[in-house]
Amino acid sequence: MRKAARFTAVALSAATIVMGSVSVAHxxxxxxxxxxxxxxxxxxSSVNGLGYRSHTITPICYQSGTVINxxxxxxxxxxxxxxxTGYSSMTLLTKWAANHC
Incomplete structure (x- = not known):
């Protein structure tokens, strides 16, 4: 019984570590x-800069443009x-502006 409880605790701890690292990476x-x-x-259009998965954004507005995917x-x-500040295709973002530009 103690071995089973200890195994469960170790398995849950490992799952927490794995899940935590996934959410931090994205x-x-x-x-x-x-x-x-x-x-x-x-x-x-010219490139103002680059965004990375660890970066956060503040959405401003949206508009139509080149079709991507x-x-x-x-x-x-x-x-x-x-x-x-600039434009990126919504296909490459996880959150979007609510208002049209």
Whole structure:
């Protein structure tokens, strides 16, 4: 009985550590590393900076632009880690603005 209880405690501790490391690795608002933050909502627009999975954003507004993976919507946002403001495809973000630009 004691061995079973000890095994359960160790298994739960290991699961907590694994689950915790997964959430820390993806704690930000970009779905990939190196997401381009552009001056406008097209892939031909200049790049203002880059976003990484650990970075968070403040959404500002959204508008249509170059279609990426079947989605035309781009989000204007501020990267809270770098201070860069610009547009990224909503397909590469985990949260979006509620208001149209």
């Amino acid at each position: 704690a930000g608002d970009y779905t990939e590393d190196g997401v381009r933050i552009r001056s406008n909502s097209t892939t031909s 079947g989605n035309q919507w781009w989000d204007r946002h501020k990267n809270n880690n770098t201070g860069v």
